Amino acid sequence: MKIGINDLQRHTRNLEFNLRHAIERVLRSGRYVLGGECSSFEQEFAAYCEAAHCVALASGTDALELSLRALGIGDGMRVATVANAGSFSAVTIRAVRAVPVFVEVDPGSHLMKIEDLEALLQEDRIDAVIITHLFGFMHDMQAIRGLTERAGVPLLEDCAQAPGARRDGRRAGSVGDAAAFSFYPTKNLGALGDGGAIISNNLQLADRLRLLRQYGWDRKYSIACLGGRNSRLDEMQAAVLRAKLPHLDRWNTRRREIAARYANGIRNCRVTCPPQRGEEYVAHLFVVTCDDPDGLRRYLASHQIATDVHYPIPDHLQPAVSQNNSISLPVTERLAKRILTLPCFPELSDEEVDYIIGAINAW
Numbered sequence: 636m637k638i639g640i641n642d643l644q645r646h647t648r649n650l651e652f653n654l655r656h657a658i659e660r661v662l663r664s665g666r667y668v669l670g671g672e673c674s675s676f677e678q679e680f681a682a683y684c685e686a687a688h689c690v691a692l693a694s695g696t697d698a699l700e701l702s703l704r705a706l707g708i709g710d711g712m713r714v715a716t717v718a719n720a721g722s723f724s725a726v727t728i729r730a731v732r733a734v735p736v737f738v739e740v741d742p743g744s745h746l747m748k749i750e751d752l753e754a755l756l757q758e759d760r761i762d763a764v765i766i767t768h769l770f771g772f773m774h775d776m777q778a779i780r781g782l783t784e785r786a787g788v789p790l791l792e793d794c795a796q797a798p799g800a801r802r803d804g805r806r807a808g809s810v811g812d813a814a815a816f817s818f819y820p821t822k823n824l825g826a827l828g829d830g831g832a833i834i835s836n837n838l839q840l841a842d843r844l845r846l847l848r849q850y851g852w853d854r855k856y857s858i859a860c861l862g863g864r865n866s867r868l869d870e871m872q873a874a875v876l877r878a879k880l881p882h883l884d885r886w887n888t889r890r891r892e893i894a895a896r897y898a899n900g901i902r903n904c905r906v907t908c909p910p911q912r913g914e915e916y917v918a919h920l921f922v923v924t925c926d927d928p929d930g931l932r933r934y935l936a937s938h939q940i941a942t943d944v945h946y947p948i949p950d951h952l953q954p955a956v957s958q959n960n961s962i963s964l965p966v967t968e969r970l971a972k973r974i975l976t977l978p979c980f981p982e983l984s985d986e987e988v989d990y991i992i993g994a995i996n997a998w
């Protein structure tokens with residue numbers, strides 16, 4: 636048996652008929668950017684997320700950066716984020732000339748520590764907060780929204796790894812002022828190329844984002860604001876995403892089943908599974924902690940099982956990202972040395988999961 640960290644061929648093959656149909660519809664339409672597929676996808680995705688507005692974009696990174704711009708974040712402003720989530724937020728914070736302020740994470744959930752955010756908002760000037768629902772775990776947005784509202788600070792959700800998660804009755808992305816999504820092919824909802832979106836309940840914000848994604852135009856060739864660019868989702872990707880969206884809940888359920896199978900099956904005192912949750916977890920990545928992740932990685936590779944590390948270098952230790960490399964985040968740094976990602980995608984069979992469990996238990 637040979638198992639990859641993902642298998643997009645299997646994923647696409649199961650849906651090939653629907654995808655061909657969607658792509659042919661676009662071929663025949665003669666309209667390839669900002670047409671009916673894009674606006675229909677925006678309506679369908681906003682409805683799925685239980686939010687009022689959706690603006691589709693070219694990538695998740697653009698979704699983060701343009702959200703920050705639309706929220707008025709710029710020069711020297713301070714944005715709270717975590718340092719263990721692959722640098723996407725920190726890079727976009729720096730791109731708008733603002734300053735990332737790194738908050739420590741909880742050692743169990745790997746999510747931003749709420750007590751530390753609360754203290755930071757009381758003690759320091761913070762101009763915005765980004766919450767990343769890392770690995771598919773939706774954070775406690777009711778508690779966080781309470782804190783940011785009291786502090787009068789805008790709240791941005793990074794939902795790239797958590798589309799469809801639900802906690803306290805709210806979908807991921809529907810609680811913050813804006814939420815960024817990525818449709819990179821390996822995400823829970825992936826296009827056949829790049830794509831992204833922002834959802835928001837604020838019409839003014841959504842309108843500003845529609846300008847920013849297309850040169851700052853309010854109508855053809857009329858620049859209404861600076862900071863715009865070309866970040867449109869093309870019709871082909873929009874049609875593909877429309878074909879896939881009706882399957883997202885089923886895929887998320889299957890991902891959760893695989894995670895539960897791992898958690899119930901892995902019996903090795905050197906390997907700790909992530910906490911199991913209900914709908915608030917959409918199992919984008921199944922990340923275990925372990926005393927010797929490099930050793931486990933080599934051992935699994937020798938059994939033809941691929942693994943990955945999400946993410947090996949914390950943001951504050953990347954000189955290109957952080958201006959202040961003297962910050963110390965002990966939990967973030969310790970976790971980075973202990974994590975290993977196991978294969979977790981909807982097409983993985985029970986037999987394959989059991990093969991991986993067996994290998995880990997024999998390590």
Ligand SMILES: *Cc1c(COP(=O)(O)O)cnc(C)c1O
Pocket residue numbers: 694695696697720721723724767793795796816817818819829830831
């Ligand atoms: C993938 C990802 C992004 C970036 O999305 P792209 O579409 O690749 O630009 C941002 N944040 C998180 C948490 C991600 O996983």
